[in-house]
Amino acid sequence: MANLTLVEAVTQALAWELEHDDSVVVLGEDVGINGGVFRATNGLQQRFGDQRVIDTPLAEVMIAGMSIGMAAQGMKPVAEAQFMGFIYPMLDHMICHAARMRHRTRGRLHCPMVLRAPFGGGIHAPEHHSESTEALFAHIPGLRVVIPSSPLRAYGLLLAAIRDPDPVVFLEPKRIYRQYKEEVPDDGEELPLDVCYVLRDGTDITLVTWGAMVKETLQAAEQLAAQGVSAEVIDVATIKPLDTETIIESVAKTGRCVIVHEAARTGGMGAEIAAQLADAGLWHLHAPVKRVTGYDSVMPLYKMEMQYMPSVQRILNAVSEVLEVS
């Protein structure tokens, strides 16, 4: 059993599926001998050959479009966008085709592809390398959007994403690619693609988050515990479809909720969660639902990026605002 980082768990999942399913291919820019710019595909081309792990020309529209074509013809392409900032040229094909292939043809064709991309800030990367625009995908009917935040979940969710007969956008929080290691048995066991994970039980407030912000959110919960506040922490994990039940159940218990995400505030997935609380969860709420998010401004270059992203302090500030209400 291997002790793996999140990015190594991604590699292990890719290797498992490449090994066990001939129709799986990995493709993208630099995924071959270079093993991807984050080494997520490290060693895979050496092991499975260049017909299974394919370096592409530099053309994102092509990568998306061809993946859809391959998927419709019986393959299971796992395409990589090198960074989320370069995923936008792919949106057209993901929206117009990947998400609609099955619906459009009444099931005659379908599109079992995965689009992987590292996302999020905090690694001192250049412009466009620090985006969090998962909400764009989550709004599109026909796509699943999955974000792992631990090595174990990365492995199990990625396996499920590849096996899913429909398109899945799989976003990897690169700031925590190597945050810590965890035992990740290479057993091919997948995790469900429609549930949230309660990472920490609590009774006073529910903190909902995903991706790399799980780190700050758990730290905030620690500090709150020291102050005698019991925070429940939920990792949404699958952003779409959203496991509203788990979230509302938690808020039913705590009466309070703060949502934390790196993405810009307006129209982020935090809004959807808050909206669900304003509807089915309204009677549970003892205080306003606060969102601690990136600002509605461009993710800055790296000198300011940590100021843009929610910090433990900003989470604590929001929590104390919410707790003040009685």
Added chain:
Amino acid sequence: MANLTLVEAVTQALAWELEHDDSVVVLGEDVGINGGVFRATNGLQQRFGDQRVIDTPLAEVMIAGMSIGMAAQGMKPVAEAQFMGFIYPMLDHMICHAARMRHRTRGRLHCPMVLRAPFGGGIHAPEHHSESTEALFAHIPGLRVVIPSSPLRAYGLLLAAIRDPDPVVFLEPKRIYRQYKEEVPDDGEELPLDVCYVLRDGTDITLVTWGAMVKETLQAAEQLAAQGVSAEVIDVATIKPLDTETIIESVAKTGRCVIVHEAARTGGMGAEIAAQLADAGLWHLHAPVKRVTGYDSVMPLYKMEMQYMPSVQRILNAVSEVLEVS
């Protein structure tokens, strides 16, 4: 003074700005002699020549990218995407460049462009011609998103959009392009780009909507009035930045809110509005905030499109659910 439909008001606004500002150019597929597939640019090339009203090759990435280039070099391009279903190839340039030009260069360059597109369903159009994905743009920091729902507002808001020194996405609800006529003085007067319009005063419930759904929402309000329920109807008009104040003020009065939009539910702008209510508006709420929206499924081909879109009946159903709560 002319009695104009919404689409004619668009034409009148374009003509006014072409006449009064030499740096304005209109460009897109078929905008020239054909006057656009909806005649929004009818007669403009004949009047202003083909250096001001420019037919482009069929290439949306190009239209967006070149508009940005022109805008940065002192022009004011008003680009058209023929239908919102064909706007997605433009997202990359809108997100990575139009929305960031000023920020990236600390104001050295900026991007005074407008991207116009007809949107929404209900006209028995072919596949991809009936989309409502305004939320994709509204989530992007740096873009303004404006949706007129009357001839008068189309004229004033489009003038403001063209004159705005920053990029504006201007979405025209094509189902009501020719719904009714209105006196639209051709006086060059713009309307503010950051306010909601209260179309009907009410005290029992707030109905928030935009675009073509204003029609069904006002009809629902009529029927409610007949039943003795006084509904306030708000046309959001500018989706981003959102005039939260007007909405919350209204809900402070009515205590209840139903949001109506054509777009898919999850992550639509209705979620943002509900989220604002779950935060700053929470104490005003006497009932859950309901959303009446398109489903999280693909906008169907035309046999089913009216079933997909919110109907007066669906709005009334939601209202009565909300009113039942006391």
Added chain:
Amino acid sequence: MSSNVAAFNINHYQFLDPSGQLIGANHPAIARDFDRLTEFYELMTLTRTFDKKAIALQRTGKLGTYASCLGHEAAQVAIGATMREEDCFAPMYREYGAQLYRGVKMSEILAYWGGDERGNDFSGPKHDFAWCVPIATQCLHAAGAAMAFKLRNEQRAAVSVVGDGGSSKGDFLEAINAASAWKLPLVLIIMNNQWAISVPRSKQNSAQTLAQKGIAGGLPSIQVDGNDLIACHWAMEKALERARSGQGASVIEMVTYRLSDHTTADDARRYRDNEEVDKAWEREPLKRLRAWLEASDAWNEDKQQALEADCVNRVNEAVEEYLALGYPGNEGMFDYMFAQLPHDLQAQREQALRELPAQPEGHH
């Protein structure tokens, strides 16, 4: 110092001239295979009969916006006739002639334009792609299909059609590049019908031909008279053979003319001269093939009468079938979104079935 590092030619091919005469030498065998030519002529005629009926249905409110294929019949039938069942077709939206050859039913075409997704679950090869409205995107789906065939070592080709307008779009150009990078078993056809709605070919770019876009990827690239069934057939056979035998992709510009409005929602008189259209009619594909068949004693007026009557009957039957299709049912908004419906959509489905009328108002 200058040295020449690459040289390219674009050739144009025509075998059957507008008057129906075989011209030049070295004609492909198909030029005298009258059984097959007759078969093609019959399908071209059926295609045209169908097209006319579809427009009539639209005009009488029985069909939504429809994209006519008037004038494209030779090119389309040549595509359909040269492809094998196991090849994969990624059409744009008006390739009915090719699709009918491949087994798509006329009632299915009508269903699609009649606003019913069931039209896309057609009887043609189950692996063919659906009609594609976002211009040029289909080229990359075909490239992906070709990639799948190549990776699996299958002797199959993928074929895609794009318009003169669509040839300006990055998707098409990236498909050329992909085909070049991987030597894909792919045939990219530019159906140059001179117009992209109201925008004439000359505004797409100022290059001599559209075929030369293939040079960007170093692909064999030719131009053929797209109203000449024999030239189209010959070019397709060559390109498909190349593809299936592992030699890679080709680009074929088929030069034809859109004799109709862009769609039934369009009025071409706003932007193009009648004269141009009249001249184009002189080059149209059916007349010249018929002339060649007649000159070769393979066709006559009696056969023509019988064919026309038969086409009308078959089209009418298809229309009946289409009109009998009925409303798909509200579940259709949900049940094909995913192999397994997620809980959120399940809830929406339940509410929809509860609160919606079983059919929209005014559904006929």
Added chain:
Amino acid sequence: MSSNVAAFNINHYQFLDPSGQLIGANHPAIARDFDRLTEFYELMTLTRTFDKKAIALQRTGKLGTYASCLGHEAAQVAIGATMREEDCFAPMYREYGAQLYRGVKMSEILAYWGGDERGNDFSGPKHDFAWCVPIATQCLHAAGAAMAFKLRNEQRAAVSVVGDGGSSKGDFLEAINAASAWKLPLVLIIMNNQWAISVPRSKQNSAQTLAQKGIAGGLPSIQVDGNDLIACHWAMEKALERARSGQGASVIEMVTYRLSDHTTADDARRYRDNEEVDKAWEREPLKRLRAWLEASDAWNEDKQQALEADCVNRVNEAVEEYLALGYPGNEGMFDYMFAQLPHDLQAQREQALRELPAQPEGHH
């Protein structure tokens, strides 16, 4: 019947060979304009000195990821030297040689890679575009600029650079098409340095040259030795003259080599042979220009020593300036989003200034 409808050639140009000898006949005048050649050589040396320092800064934690321009100096300086101030440059991310010529300061380049937007508010022509990371998008911005110049009847050209990798992208290909459609005053340069991170030129496509992508639009398209300053200069002058005089756009493939890692975040030893790099060093641009200058008595060891010392001084000064830049201030996240800050962002700004530390932890 077949007829030839178009024919194309791609020529390769080199004047100064790797050993520094002028070859062939008909040399452009610049080949013997030693004042200007000396000036170019000095800027190429400054560029290289700067580049080395930037990498050192990154290695010692004083700069973020940095994209080196090692090996591209001749091409870049030729671009900068032939453009006029009023022309418009749309660079990718490593065109420092061209930009220094145009007045961008070294401290500004460092600021940008040091994670500070102020670097983009540079001293070069205020209308030049900022560094562009989304590959190939800059080509369309240049096309838009060229369109603006054309519509306003200005005798100005727009110039854009794209990599061998970037030349696969639809944006570049659509820019070629746009240039062709409108005869834009545009020069599109493919900086073919053989690698796109780990992907070699041969994997981008199988065409003989990248220059031939220009044929798609019927544009004059040539290949030059991108390590030969004289060839690059000559090609640029010709293309710019064409553009400014209303004759339209050109494509120039400059064949060079990326002697460095892709960026400081990359380790090229993972994917390319040292031998290849060693061989490339034999063709590098500075050595050959220096040899030509020395052979022509326009340069000598003393001048070289003085130049190197001067470059080091100037670079060090720039580094000081960069390091003194300090933290931009949290308002910088908001104040340049819009000409007029909307109310929602105003509220976020207020909250941010209230609750954020004045500087991020560990800011130096």
